Amino acid sequence: MTVRSRPLSPHLQVYRWTITMTMSILHRATGIANYFGTVLLVAWLAAAAWGQQPLNLVNDIYGSWFGQLVLFGFTWSLIHHMLGGLRHFVWDFIIGMEAGQREMLAWANVIASVVLTLVVWTLFVWMA
Amino acid sequence: MREQVITRDVVANPKSVYGDKKASTRQFITQRVSGAINIAFLLLLLFVVVRLAGQDRPDMVAVIGNGWIGLPLAVLLVIVTIHMRNGLRDTLEDYFHGRTYSLYMMLNTMFCTAIAAVGVISILKLVFWG
Numbered sequence: 001m002t003v004r005s006r007p008l009s010p011h012l013q014v015y016r017w018t019i020t021m022t023m024s025i026l027h028r029a030t031g032i033a034n035y036f037g038t039v040l041l042v043a044w045l046a047a048a049a050w051g052q053q054p055l056n057l058v059n060d061i062y063g064s065w066f067g068q069l070v071l072f073g074f075t076w077s078l079i080h081h082m083l084g085g086l087r088h089f090v091w092d093f094i095i096g097m098e099a100g101q102r103e104m105l106a107w108a109n110v111i112a113s114v115v116l117t118l119v120v121w122t123l124f125v126w127m128a
Numbered sequence: 129m130r131e132q133v134i135t136r137d138v139v140a141n142p143k144s145v146y147g148d149k150k151a152s153t154r155q156f157i158t159q160r161v162s163g164a165i166n167i168a169f170l171l172l173l174l175f176v177v178v179r180l181a182g183q184d185r186p187d188m189v190a191v192i193g194n195g196w197i198g199l200p201l202a203v204l205l206v207i208v209t210i211h212m213r214n215g216l217r218d219t220l221e222d223y224f225h226g227r228t229y230s231l232y233m234m235l236n237t238m239f240c241t242a243i244a245a246v247g248v249i250s251i252l253k254l255v256f257w258g
Contacts, residue, residue, distance in 0.1 A: 004146050005225035007139045028219060035212050035239075041173070041205075042247045048188040049250035059182050082170060085163045092160070124178045 023106040027084040030077040037074045075120060080113035147221065155214055162211035169204035176201065189258050198255040202248045209244040213237060 015021065044062070047054040061067050087105050090096050096105050138144050179191050192198045213236055220232050 003221050003225050003229045005134060006146050006222050007134050008222075031215050032219065035216055038208065038212065038243050038247075042243050042250070045192070045250040045254075046246050048185060048192070049253040052185045055185055055188070063182055078170060082167060085166075089160070089164070120174070124174075128178075 018103075019106040019110075020102050023084065023087075023109050026080060026110070030081040030084070033074070033077045034081055037077065040071070040074065072117070072121060076113060076117040079116050079120075080109070083109050083113050083116075155217065159211065159214050159218075162207050162214070165204065165207050166211055169208055172197070172201055172204060189254055192251060193254045193258060195255050198251045202251040205247045205251070206244050209240040209247075212243070213240040 040062075044058050047058040062071060087096075087109055090105065096102060176191065176197065180188055192201065216236050217233065220229055220236065224232055
């Protein structure tokens with residue numbers, strides 16, 4: 001299938017920065033991050049299938065402070081993208097598109113994603 | 129190579145079409161359905177990671193090697209890769225066109241296929257061969 005060039009919007013600087021615009025950009029950014037983040041999951045599964053030695057290597061890398069930082073970011077990215085997807089489901093029913101409502105949904109998206117990530121890490125990592 | 133020069137008039141014309149109408153509708157539905165299923169994937173992923181993070185091979189075999197966990201995980205992972213390919217297509221369509229688009233789309237398909245293949249083979253190994 002051939003694809004025609006889409007009309008591109010003018011440079012981002014000409015617009016006043018809004019929360020809905022930020023969440024739109026973040027939805028795409030987290031989607032791309034999750035896309036490449038799947039390598040982390042598949043590498044872990046492959047190492048486990050391969051043997052104890054490769055699994056030790058993966059566990060050491062993921063358990064290091066940098067690995068934990070990346071996994072924390074990955075957790076937030078996955079949760080943020082999931083909540084952004086739920087927001088799209090709400091919009092599909094033509095709900096929450098009015099001025100005020102869409103800003104409320106956008107703020108709810110980012111606040112809930114941070115809170116949920118902290119809850120998951122507190123319950124399953126820091127307190128475990 | 130541009131097939132059509134995008135002018136102000138083209139953008140202003142509500143009848144302008146930028147892609148394949150039938151395929152785009154299908155891709156829209158695919159993205160919604162796979163996205164909804166991905167919520168189940170994330171819940172299963174949370175369960176698996178919480179149980180197994182940092183654990184040794186026997187523990188991995190005990191949990192993922194259980195067909196009731198491993199097989200749904202494999203199926204959901206394949207659906208995730210469909211969502212990934214479809215989602216990145218959306219992004220690529222916005223910035224590339226013509227042969228450049230086709231090239232990136234091919235790389236996209238290869239990456240998603242590789243993720244699905246390595247993931248599924250690894251899980252099946254744990255389920256059927258320990």
